[in-house]
Amino acid sequence: MARPGENLRVGLFATCINDLLFPGTPAAVTRILERLGCRVEFPTAQTCCGQMFTNTGYFEAGLDTVKAYAQAFDGYDYIVGPSGSCVGSVRHQHQMLAESHPALAEKVARVVAATYDLSEFLIDVLGVDDVGAVFPHTVTYHPSCHSVRVAHVGDKPLRLLAKVQGLTLVELPDAATCCGFGGTFSLKNPDLSIALGRQKAANVVASGAEYVVAGDNACLMNIGGVLHREGAGVKPIHLAQILARTEAS
Amino acid sequence: MTTTVGKDLGERATSGSGATSGTAHKRLTPAPPPGKLEDSPAFPAAAKRELGNTQQRDNLLRATATIRAKRAARAAEVDQWEELRVAAAAIKDRAHRHLADYLEQAEANLTRAGAHVHWARDAAEANQIVVDLVCQTGVHEVVKVKSMVTQETELNEALEAAGIAAWETDLAELIVQLGHDRPSHVLVPAIHRNRSEIRDIFVKEMGLYGQAAPEGISDQPAELAAAARRHLRDKFLRAEVGISGGNFIVADTGSLVIVESEGNGRMCLTLPKTLISVVGIEKVVPTFEDLEVFMRLLPRSSTGERMNPYTSMWTGVTPGDGPQDVHVVLVDNGRTNALADPAGRQTLRCIRCSACMNTCPVYAQVGGHAYGSVYPGPIGICLTPLLRGLDRPIDRSLPYACTLCGACTEVCPVKIEFPDLIVQLRRRVAESKQAERRPHLETTAMAGGRFVFARGSRFGLVGYVTGLAGRVLAPRRTFGRHLPWPASLWTRARDLPVPPKRSFRHWWKGAGR
Numbered sequence: 217m218a219r220p221g222e223n224l225r226v227g228l229f230a231t232c233i234n235d236l237l238f239p240g241t242p243a244a245v246t247r248i249l250e251r252l253g254c255r256v257e258f259p260t261a262q263t264c265c266g267q268m269f270t271n272t273g274y275f276e277a278g279l280d281t282v283k284a285y286a287q288a289f290d291g292y293d294y295i296v297g298p299s300g301s302c303v304g305s306v307r308h309q310h311q312m313l314a315e316s317h318p319a320l321a322e323k324v325a326r327v328v329a330a331t332y333d334l335s336e337f338l339i340d341v342l343g344v345d346d347v348g349a350v351f352p353h354t355v356t357y358h359p360s361c362h363s364v365r366v367a368h369v370g371d372k373p374l375r376l377l378a379k380v381q382g383l384t385l386v387e388l389p390d391a392a393t394c395c396g397f398g399g400t401f402s403l404k405n406p407d408l409s410i411a412l413g414r415q416k417a418a419n420v421v422a423s424g425a426e427y428v429v430a431g432d433n434a435c436l437m438n439i440g441g442v443l444h445r446e447g448a449g450v451k452p453i454h455l456a457q458i459l460a461r462t463e464a465s
Numbered sequence: 466m467t468t469t470v471g472k473d474l475g476e477r478a479t480s481g482s483g484a485t486s487g488t489a490h491k492r493l494t495p496a497p498p499p500g501k502l503e504d505s506p507a508f509p510a511a512a513k514r515e516l517g518n519t520q521q522r523d524n525l526l527r528a529t530a531t532i533r534a535k536r537a538a539r540a541a542e543v544d545q546w547e548e549l550r551v552a553a554a555a556i557k558d559r560a561h562r563h564l565a566d567y568l569e570q571a572e573a574n575l576t577r578a579g580a581h582v583h584w585a586r587d588a589a590e591a592n593q594i595v596v597d598l599v600c601q602t603g604v605h606e607v608v609k610v611k612s613m614v615t616q617e618t619e620l621n622e623a624l625e626a627a628g629i630a631a632w633e634t635d636l637a638e639l640i641v642q643l644g645h646d647r648p649s650h651v652l653v654p655a656i657h658r659n660r661s662e663i664r665d666i667f668v669k670e671m672g673l674y675g676q677a678a679p680e681g682i683s684d685q686p687a688e689l690a691a692a693a694r695r696h697l698r699d700k701f702l703r704a705e706v707g708i709s710g711g712n713f714i715v716a717d718t719g720s721l722v723i724v725e726s727e728g729n730g731r732m733c734l735t736l737p738k739t740l741i742s743v744v745g746i747e748k749v750v751p752t753f754e755d756l757e758v759f760m761r762l763l764p765r766s767s768t769g770e771r772m773n774p775y776t777s778m779w780t781g782v783t784p785g786d787g788p789q790d791v792h793v794v795l796v797d798n799g800r801t802n803a804l805a806d807p808a809g810r811q812t813l814r815c816i817r818c819s820a821c822m823n824t825c826p827v828y829a830q831v832g833g834h835a836y837g838s839v840y841p842g843p844i845g846i847c848l849t850p851l852l853r854g855l856d857r858p859i860d861r862s863l864p865y866a867c868t869l870c871g872a873c874t875e876v877c878p879v880k881i882e883f884p885d886l887i888v889q890l891r892r893r894v895a896e897s898k899q900a901e902r903r904p905h906l907e908t909t910a911m912a913g914g915r916f917v918f919a920r921g922s923r924f925g926l927v928g929y930v931t932g933l934a935g936r937v938l939a940p941r942r943t944f945g946r947h948l949p950w951p952a953s954l955w956t957r958a959r960d961l962p963v964p965p966k967r968s969f970r971h972w973w974k975g976a977g978r
Binding site: 230232234235236237238239242243258259260261262263264266268269270271272273274275276277280281283284288361362365366390392393394396397398399400401402403404405406407408409410411412413414415437438440441442444445 | 508509512513516530826827830831864865866867868869870871872874875884888890891892893894895896907911912914915917918919920921922923924925927928931943946951954955957958959960961962964965967968969970972973974
């Protein structure tokens with residue numbers, strides 16, 4: 217039987233934070249997509265989505281990353297990244313940044329339209345909600361703000377988790393409230409960022425889960441950082457790393 | 466004759482305000498906290514101060530969670546909620562696109578109906594007009610309907626300086642006024658107070674300014690409300706001048722609309738002989754028909770009610786019924802600056818429902834006093850810099866008082882795109898920092914980052930460095946808690962992972978694949 221990703225050339229958008237700090241996540245994306253038949257490539261001209269600059273008010277710096285992104289990914293059938301926030305930034309901000317550069321704008325529009333968060337790509341493009349994953353643990357899901365409100369991934373991560381063998385999903389109290397990371401917000405308003413991170417971590421602990429799962433490692437670094445400091449024992453894990461686990465692994 | 470009296474008292478007003486700082490001035494109403502809101506410390510410092518108030522945090526987290534859930538339930542009941550939001554945004558945008566025309570239409574219809582229309586460019590002009598009008602009546606006190614624009618212009622203090630006592634009659638505004646406090650929310654200005662604090666304020670202050678709280682009053686809401694009712698009754702019954710804001714001005718009829726819950730507004734709008742309504746120029750809607758959209762959106766978005774208890778509408782003077790001397794003061798005070806700003810003008814759609822602040826995770830932690838403005842939360846961090854500019858430390862820090870989570874935009878009944886606007890305002894702050902040509906840590910870091918992130922080859926070198934750090938630090942999994950600043954901003958409460966020995970791109974190129 218033909219696999220759903222057969223003949224698709226996918227550019228892996230690792231994202232900068234994953235590239236430097238969480239390489240296991242893009243590696244997991246690669247395993248999932250290859251399992252489904254995709255040809256995965258990692259164009260090394262990529263850097264990041266640029267939201268670190270844009271969201272702090274440095275639009276010119278943001279524009280330079282938009283250029284790098286467009287150059288790295290132009291020509292791929294699809295571009296897939298494990299981050300609602302970074303994909304959301306590409307989708308929501310890249311054309312705004314490029315609009316006064318006509319030559320670039322066209323390329324950007326093309327690349328942006330081909331960019332997907334992992335959960336969207338699996339469900340909307342490949343039409344798969346069961347990726348053959350096995351994860352015999354209790355998890356709670358944090359719907360990261362940008363995945364829901366910028367990338368609009370909706371309930372797709374939950375639909376994927378529902379098909380994971382052995383996984384028990386428990387509810388996260390006050391799930392829709394921000395974890396307080398907010399990019400440079402965490403440095404500009406550290407007291408608030410910490411207060412919100414502690415609130416989220418307390419809700420994660422209250423859920424009774426062994427793992428807190430999300431589609432964004434930046435949020436997980438914040439929540440996980442508080443959990444680890446407080447010795448809470450609940451472990452952060454990216455959605456891709458659950459979906460990549462099979463019986464064999 | 467009346468003009469002369471007004472002028473005399475106007476001058477008295479000026480000397481009176483000077484006297485507050487110098488010679489002893491016997492106050493008529495409770496004094497608010499000293500200092501000007503716009504001189505507040507930058508947001509991070511103010512937020513830290515407010516975070517330390519654990520009682521307030523508890524009050525706020527509980528209150529915002531309750532009102533958030535009510536709003537969500539009431540909004541979900543309306544099948545065409547999204548269509549109503551789209552319509553509301555469109556009506557407001559149309560009104561603002563032709564603002565001068567609609568305002569002149571409103572003025573003509575108000576004048577025809579017997580009202581006097583006054584125009585104020587800024588807060589000082591607005592306050593002076595009101596002070597003069599009150600002085601012309603010869604009275605020394607006014608009753609007030611809760612109004613954000615008069616909080617913005619600090620009208621009460623201008624009246625106080627002119628020897629006129631302004632009594633707030635909304636229950637929460639009364640709590641704030643008697644508490645020598647400032648509002649911390651646009652809808653429930655005493656949201657930061659719990660009932661035992663309110664009891665203490667009533668016991669201590671009510672008797673100094675009128676009917677005292679009953680002996681042995683408890684902190685039961687019914688008893689507190691009864692005490693407020695008794696305290697306010699004399700003021701309502703003897704009031705000769707009422708002062709209000711206005712939720713809407715209808716251009717095609719010249720009608721004003723006040724939406725409220727307690728009935729205090731209705732008393733102020735009907736009992737006095739003179740009624741002065743101070744209204745921001747952005748409050749105009751073209752037709753009476755347009756109101757239906759807002760009357761469906763506003764109560765559900767603000768108090769989480771299907772319908773508010775009292776909606777008062779009046780059109781100038783009705784002979785023999787209600788106030789016979791009716792004034793409307795139309796206030797700009799920075800609104801035309803916001804209107805001239807293509808990114809910022811959407812903030813003028815705001816109907817002050819407060820859904821954004823009730824939904825904001827930052828607001829729920831710190832409350833309204835951290836924002837250095839009568840407008841806190843998402844609308845405040847956008848509107849305040851548009852009205853006041855981006856020059857003061859507090860105003861420059863406001864656009865950064867946000868995680869960009871976007872929860873506010875989901876609930877805004879007039880579809881203000883807060884995160885996009887906030888990012889635009891940050892851009893202005895960042896550009897002015899860069900233009901200063903003195904080194905800032907932030908601009909330097911961003912310039913370095915820009916160079917690195919502009920090319921994959923350069924960014925790859927960062928991966929070598931972090932990988933090297935990972936190998937040096939192994940087998941540690943996290944950094945300790947004592948990293949130097951600015952990393953300490955993170956690590957004082959959160960463990961930070963030590964980078965892996967190889968970045969993803971090196972793993973990809975190497976044997977890992």
